[in-house]
Amino acid sequence: MNAQMVLTIGQEALLMLLMVSAPVLGVVLVVGLLVSLFQAITQIHEATLAFVPKLIAAMAVFAWAGPWMLNMLVEYIRRMIESIPGIVA
Template structure:
């Protein structure tokens, strides 16, 4: 295994991880920002008010993008197994 091959695998692993995590992180940040603005304008300082909408939004995003995330992870895993099989031979 060469250094370039290892760097390519690490680069692909990081980019795959970021692509998989991005939708959930983005919706969590957006919902949190909206709830924070709502809390600031109404002066409601309830700590559980941010938790439930974020949880619902993350669950919806997980349901909507779950198959896409699974296909990305399966594709990455297949590429890793192909690389492993070429190294062994």
């Protein structure tokens, strides 16, 4: 195992992390911006008003994209486990 292999595995892991977390983070970001805009317009500054819609949006994205996210992670872990003999040898 050389430095190039370690960097490649790390790069693949970070790319997988970004791909799996992007749907949830993107939707929560948009919902947070919309709630903040609503709070600024109406001057209602309630903490639960900012938290609850983001929580509901995150749960909805997990329900919708959860199987895809889980499949991506399982395939990545399977590839990593199958590559162990090639890395060690």
